[in-house]
Amino acid sequence: MHFAPSETPEIVYCRDERFRLMIPNETLQTRITEIGSAINEEYDGKNPIFIGLLNGSFIFMADLIRNVTIDCEMDFIKLSSYGAEKISSGQVTEKKGLDAKIAGRHVIVVEDIVDTGLSMRYILEQMAHHQPASVKVVTLLHKPDATRENVQLDWVGFSIENKFVLGYGLDYGQLGRNLAAIYVLDEVS
Ligand code: 5GP
Numbered sequence: 058m059h060f061a062p063s064e065t066p067e068i069v070y071c072r073d074e075r076f077r078l079m080i081p082n083e084t085l086q087t088r089i090t091e092i093g094s095a096i097n098e099e100y101d102g103k104n105p106i107f108i109g110l111l112n113g114s115f116i117f118m119a120d121l122i123r124n125v126t127i128d129c130e131m132d133f134i135k136l137s138s139y140g141a142e143k144i145s146s147g148q149v150t151e152k153k154g155l156d157a158k159i160a161g162r163h164v165i166v167v168e169d170i171v172d173t174g175l176s177m178r179y180i181l182e183q184m185a186h187h188q189p190a191s192v193k194v195v196t197l198l199h200k201p202d203a204t205r206e207n208v209q210l211d212w213v214g215f216s217i218e219n220k221f222v223l224g225y226g227l228d229y230g231q232l233g234r235n236l237a238a239i240y241v242l243d244e245v246s
Contacts, residue, residue: 059122062161063167064081065078065081065237065238066078068243069223069224069227069240071223071229071232071233072229072230072232072240073244074147074229074242074243075177075215076223076224076233076240076241076242076243077240077241077243078238078240079217079222079239079240079241080210080225080236080238080239081238082099082214082225082237082238084118084196085091085094085120085214085225085239087213087236088102088215089120089124089197089214090124091119092121092124092212093121093123093124093126093212094124095193095212096121096125096127096153096165096212097124097125097126097127100127100129100163100165101127101240102127103127103163104127104128104130104162104163105120105127105129105158105162105164105165106129106130106131106132106162106163106164106165107122107125107129107130107131107132107167107168108131108132108133108134108155108157108158108159108164108165108167108180108182108184109131109133109134109167109232110133110135110136110166110168110169110209111133111134111135111136111153111229112135112165112226112228112234113168113169113170113226113227113228114166114167114168114169114197114226115133115226116225116226116234117167117169117197117214117225117226118131118133118164119168119223120210121167121195123181125179130157131184132156132157133153133208134153134154134180134183134207135151135153136149136150136152136176136179136180136237137149137150137151137152139219149175149176149179151156151166151179151183155168155187156182158187159184159189160187160188160189161187161188161189161190162190162191163182163189163191164189164191165192165193165194165195166180166181166184166193166194166195167190167195167196168180168195168196168197169196169197169198169199169225170196170198170199170200170228171196171198171200171204171208171210171228171229172200172204173200173203173204173205173206174204174205174206174207174208175205175206177194177196177206177208177210178206181209183193193209193211193212194208194209194210194212194215195212195213196210196212196213196214197214197215197225198209198215198216198217198222198239199213199215199216199217200216200218200219201216202218202219203219207238217219217237217241218241220242221241221242222239222240222241222242222243223236223240223242224236224237224238224239224240225237225239226243227239
């Protein structure tokens with residue numbers, strides 16, 4: 058996977074698997090600007106706190122909050138990951154909890170992708186224990202066909218097919234997070 062940072066290749070290889078371009082960076086940025094504007098309108102004067110889920114959401118979070126022009130704060134939580142697998146283990150454990158105090162605060166949970174919805178359900182249950190003033194969820198990607206949990210998603214960047222994706226913060230066995238665009242596994246039928 059060697060390419061100049063300014064290039065957006067149509068095909069990339071990661072851990073010997075072939076991925077094809079699904080959502081170019083410009084399309085991501087356009088949608089993120091729209092979501093940022095909606096948040097600016099809704100939270101003006103409320104100083105919301107963005108809570109990103111590590112590691113996958115770090116690039117989305119960075120681009121999203123640069124489109125937020127109102128006062129806001131941020132923190133991160135880290136849950137267990139897929140490891141080097143392409144399917145969910147179905148187990149959620151917490152590796153890093155919240156540092157910020159969120160009681161009485163307006164919380165916006167920032168996720169890279171909602172797949173089964175298990176991670177989001179877990180996070181929302183944890184948040185509720187801290188009695189925030191409100192909790193909303195923004196996810197860059199959603200796989201509706203894979204989602205088993207009935208979780209609240211207030212802003213969805215893109216609904217995508219139920220296939221493994223890579224790039225823009227999302228990894229395959231820790232590789233590929235640095236790709237500027239979203240790529241999808243190119244399964245040979
Ligand atoms: P869920 O708990 O909704 O099944 O999964 C949420 C987490 O699984 C995401 O935060 C992400 O880390 C990981 N995940 C789900 N689908 C994909 C995918 O297609 N590609 C990658 N790289 N990670 C995924």
